[in-house]
Amino acid sequence: MHTNIETRYANHPADVKNYDTSQLREHFLIENLFVEDQINGVYTLNDRLIVGGIHPVNKALSLETVDQLKASYFLERREIGIINVGAPTKIEVDGDTFELAHKEALYIGQGAKDVVFHPSTEGKSYLYFNSAPAHKTFPTKKVSQKDAEVVTLGALENSNHRTIYKLLVNSVVPTCQLQMGMTELKPGSVWNTMPAHTHDRRMEAYFYFDMNEDQAVCHYMGQPEETRHIWMKKHQAVISPPWSIHSGAGTSNYTFIWGMAGENLDYGDMDTVAPIALK
Ligand SMILES: O=C[C@H](O)[C@@H](O)CC(=O)C(=O)O
Numbered sequence: 204m205h206t207n208i209e210t211r212y213a214n215h216p217a218d219v220k221n222y223d224t225s226q227l228r229e230h231f232l233i234e235n236l237f238v239e240d241q242i243n244g245v246y247t248l249n250d251r252l253i254v255g256g257i258h259p260v261n262k263a264l265s266l267e268t269v270d271q272l273k274a275s276y277f278l279e280r281r282e283i284g285i286i287n288v289g290a291p292t293k294i295e296v297d298g299d300t301f302e303l304a305h306k307e308a309l310y311i312g313q314g315a316k317d318v319v320f321h322p323s324t325e326g327k328s329y330l331y332f333n334s335a336p337a338h339k340t341f342p343t344k345k346v347s348q349k350d351a352e353v354v355t356l357g358a359l360e361n362s363n364h365r366t367i368y369k370l371l372v373n374s375v376v377p378t379c380q381l382q383m384g385m386t387e388l389k390p391g392s393v394w395n396t397m398p399a400h401t402h403d404r405r406m407e408a409y410f411y412f413d414m415n416e417d418q419a420v421c422h423y424m425g426q427p428e429e430t431r432h433i434w435m436k437k438h439q440a441v442i443s444p445p446w447s448i449h450s451g452a453g454t455s456n457y458t459f460i461w462g463m464a465g466e467n468l469d470y471g472d473m474d475t476v477a478p479i480a481l482k
């Protein structure tokens with residue numbers, strides 16, 4: 204076995220209000236996604252999303268089923284989205300090989316039995332994934348930044364100039380409930396998702412990368428009138444419950460991956476909160 208998936212329960216906002224720093228980190232922060240020759244992650248009871256990292260170095264790693272699923276194979280009742288945050292690498296899906304360049308995504312539909320992640324021959328293979336329960340099989344598809352729905356938001360004057368690549372969204376690839384994409388901040392811009400928002404219909408997970416090891420991102424969460432922060436390093440992820448804002452400010456620019464699951468596939472369904480309304 205090379206897979207480690209830890210269960211995290213969902214939290215009530217009235218309870219989270221009383222969490223200290225270590226409790227906030229224990230419940231929401233995901234620190235060790237990339238361990239050599241392992242698949243590591245978290246099964247959150249927020250919409251049952253699995254958030255994980257795959258780091259094959261010396262051997263290929265198969266997507267094993269885990270206890271939480273009580274399924275004979277991982278994708279028996281699930282779909283998965285994978286984004287390459289490392290060197291170019293190969294993923295095999297029931298005998299078909301997909302070459303994934305840096306920042307390319309792969310959607311694998313429910314029912315795929317043999318999924319194998321290979322070490323990179325050009326550097327280190329780092330793959331980040333989100334997986335959600337699925338009721339139907341949609342075709343497996345590779346998605347590059349050029350296939351994405353792209354929007355550029357913000358301005359350098361507000362330190363939030365950024366490009367959003369909607370990779371695994373329903374205008375690009377049909378999915379049951381998973382949506383994933385990547386947001387790149389321009390040099391000099393540090394704020395993501397500002398103005399912030401909530402979407403009670405969907406939970407979300409953020410994963411920060413593309414930054415120097417000695418830089419950090421201060422991630423904001425909580426109800427808009429009761430916010431908290433979690434300091435995060437490169438290659439860490441954080442769970443955002445449906446009732447929480449999810450926004451961050453870095454000590455440099457960075458890129459992050461967002462992934463959602465829940466009630467709808469409507470990216471635009473969000474309740475925006477003005478900066479001056481936050482507490
Ligand atoms: O619900 C959507 C997600 O929070 C992100 O796509 C927001 C984001 O990338 C940004 O504004 O920088």
Ligand SMILES: [Zn+2]
Pocket residue numbers: 400401402407449473
């Ligand atoms: Zn969001």
